Amino acid sequence: MHTWRWQTWNDLSYLTCSLLDSFSHGFFTRSFWPQKPKDLSRILHPTATVHRVKQVHGNTMLSPSEIRQAVTATVAAEIASPTESDLEPPAADGLLTEAPEQAVWVCSADCNPVLIADPVRGQVAAVHAGWRGTAQKIVPAAIARLQAQGSQLKHLRVAMGPAIAGEVYQVSDQVAAEVAATIVPAEQFETVEAMLDHVQQIEHPPLLPDPQPGRFRLDVRRVNCLQVEQLGTPPEQIAIAPHCTYQEPEHFFSYRRTREKKVQWSGIVSRS
Secondary structure, rough: OEEEEEEEEEEEEEEEEEHHHHOOOEEEEEHOOOOHHHHHHHHHHHOOOEEEOOOOOOOEEOOHHHHHHHHHHHHHOOOOOOOHOOOOOOOOOOOEOOOOOEEEEEEOOOOOOOEOOOOOOOOEEEEEEEEEHHHHHHHHHHHHHHHOOOOOHOOEEEEOOOOOOHHHOEEHHHHHHHOOOOOOHHHHHHHHHHHHHHOOOOOOOOEOOOOOOOEEEOOHHHHHHHHHHHOOOOOEEEEOOOEEOOOOOOOOOOOOHOOOOOOOEEEEEEOO
16 A cells, blocks of 8 residues: 655645655645746755746657757747747646656646656656546556656556545536546447446546536546556556545645646656
8 A cells, every 4th residue: 555645845745655755846735926937946865957848738748858959949940039938838747757766747727647767777657647638548558658658557656646636526418428538448339328337337436427427527537547547557566645625625736626727746856
């Protein structure tokens, strides 16, 4: 059983997961708002380089060198004399490292922040997986990129941080079907309704009934967990935080709860 621990920095709390104990990492809370990754990285690893992207609910993964190339190309094409504010990171929803002491960050406010680490190679990834990214299998995409850089599934550790819990996350039947089709082959079922019914019968189902017609309750983290398990990752190498952003306003921002555009950050640092 993996342990989730509260850590304290200057009387402010953030979470870590025992699965990632050999890496500097943190799932930060709303109490750190409005600090940015460059500030938070100093807490985890003061000398690490800091990397983030502009999140767009897709499934693109970028490395620091790819981020740098994209920013350089944009600036060269559009801006004659760029200032620091012009250097907006490129659009993506995940980052993976390619050298030691690189800190990669994603933000969330109900979506699933996923930190992945390879203790053998020292490389890591940070992923923002809302329902749209999950429907596009962004976590398997991140794992594929890590494998392309030499990681093996048996070595990967996957920690899914605080996000909105399935019991309170209402979605349309269309969204439910789109996400469910990533864990069961839709073509095997005669109707969408049959597929959704089947998914509700899975052990620890990621889809729950809702009192409102045409609606379901969706556990995005459970879907991501099943996607990772179906790749061949042992279940004991996956951990889900026992915290819900929607139900814990004292710790987390929740867009579904307040419609505020405020976020908490999650980050991890690669090592040699």
